[in-house]
Amino acid sequence: MKKYSFTLVELLVYFFVMGILGILIGIIFYSIILYSENYLQKSLLRTELFKILNRLYINGIISTSTNILSTSSIVFHIFPSGYDHFYYTSSDIYLNNNKLNSKEIYVKNFYVSTSGNFVSIFLELENKNRKQNIFATSVLYLWQFEE
């Protein structure tokens, strides 16, 4: 009978240990990929939100409105030479006719409410696979003339 340098039990234990290690390493790498993807999606959402909020705030400060022009989904910024308006349609936010959000980001909610001379805008964004979302509330002061 031929004599092997290791027994069958030793071989099975070796494969078992290697198999377990392989599965563990696989899980670890999968979780790293998943976590990175998750983090990148969140970063993308935040960047988009920053971009839109910045436009809202800048326009809110430099606008010179003569009266409050806002509905539940539109904010008007009146300038001496015309006006700008933010509005929301189904899943996109626009400044006049320019889309502010990228193709990969959807606008889930855009609510406008007023109290006195202040306008509160609630904005919620979500990513392409609609699994993550981020929201912010910005308050603007509507400058008015007192003639």
Added chain:
Amino acid sequence: MNLKSQILIEVLIGIVFLSFLSILIFLYFNVFSKIDLISEESIFVYTKFMNYQNILLGLSRENFSQIEDLEYNKSYFLKPTTSGYIITEGVEMELLKSNQYLIWFEKPSSIGEQDNKKLIYIYIQSPFKAYKNSLLLANIKEKVFNQSQWLISTTSVISANTSSIYYQEIDNITTTDDYIKLLD
């Protein structure tokens, strides 16, 4: 070298490899989760500072005396009402992903105050870091007398973070006959 000692060496190399891997994974998740948290916080802090700045600018424009009447080195926060915002004594508390954030503003003891200008410090205290932002409020009504001047002063702002420059620019408004009459 027999097979058993070879397996032993493989196991040892495996243990060393796994140790390095576990350290890397710990660092990866630890660092990323912190970056994630700071990034999440930054958007909250940005909106809070901007909201407070806008509301305080609005309140000071409507009635500057309520800014002047604030006590020095006392904490105040802005409380929403149906007709706007009111300045209330105390600290605003807000929860963001089970972390508590404190928001308030103070009028520091007459630093930088001159000619109807008031310096305000806005604070945000997060569980990890404290943020501070300064805002210089001016009594615009005493400085701007007609619509053309008002247009110049309000359209001179070019970014959201230039409030102090904006008020400095008001001093440079060219005087008109109305202004001279008022001075007389």
